[in-house]
Amino acid sequence: MSLYKRIVTSSAFQEAVATAGAWYLRSAWYTSSKIFDPADIYETIKIPAILAMWHGQHFMMPFVRRNDPRHRAKVMISRHRDGEINARAAEKLGVGTIRGSGAHNREFNRKGGTVAFIQMIEALNEGYNVALTADVPKVARIAGLGVVKLAQHSGRPIYAVALASSRRHELDNWDRSAVNLPFSRIAVTASEPIFVPQDADDAALEAARLRVQNELNRLTARAYEIADRKGPQS
Secondary structure (H helix, E strand, O other): OOHHHHHHOOHHHHHHHHHHHHHHHHHHHHOOEEEEEOOOHHHHOOOOOEEEEOOOOOOOHHHHOOOOHHHOEEEEEOOOHHHHHHHHHHHHOOOEEEEOOOOOOHHHOOOOHHHHHHHHHHHHHOOOEEEEEOEEOOEEEEEOOHHHHHHHHHOOOEEEEEEEEOOEEEOOOOOOOEEEOOOOEEEEEEOOOEOOOOOOOHHHHHHHHHHHHHHHHHHHHHHHHHHOOOOOOO
8 A cells, every 4th residue: 555545545544634634615604694485494494304416516415404493414425535534524514424326336334335225214313414416426416225224115295406606616526515614604505395205106215306306506506696696686
């Protein structure tokens, strides 16, 4: 193993990066103004809920959780090295973690997808909100069936959620990650609850998947409109 790999995989390095990341995210959130659309989302959300977002918009999501016992949450994070840093940062921000990720092929079990799915069901049954990215792995802005099947088997609603900040640095990577900068105007948008019947057939699951995908795209556009003060404002 190279010296570089030994360093970046060491617990000390990962802990230091996670601590710095959590500190940065706190500063970005608490120095920014916030706009929620709809404004009454916290009063109307059907808890426990499944929060679905696009990958690349997830950095500030730990702060969407309110400091209220009803809003306790867990987030699904991959077992990858970068996921370890993200998981440590999330826990420093008061969000529990479920480790695992989806996959296109037979690697689903190796990546912990099955175990994570069961743990998400258990978390919802225990009253936790569960957050996860909806994208097909490494395919941006295309929703997979995972979040829909989670709603089907748990009986809990999906809320599509998007977040944008007026000051940001957009990366040229597969998920179009936006690094939210301090002293911004942050917009958080959310959908109506999306329920999936437990007896849903393949056609119904596909319809639900498309609805989640379309809602996430609509809400993403809306969040950027609000953050950038473009288009009609609430």
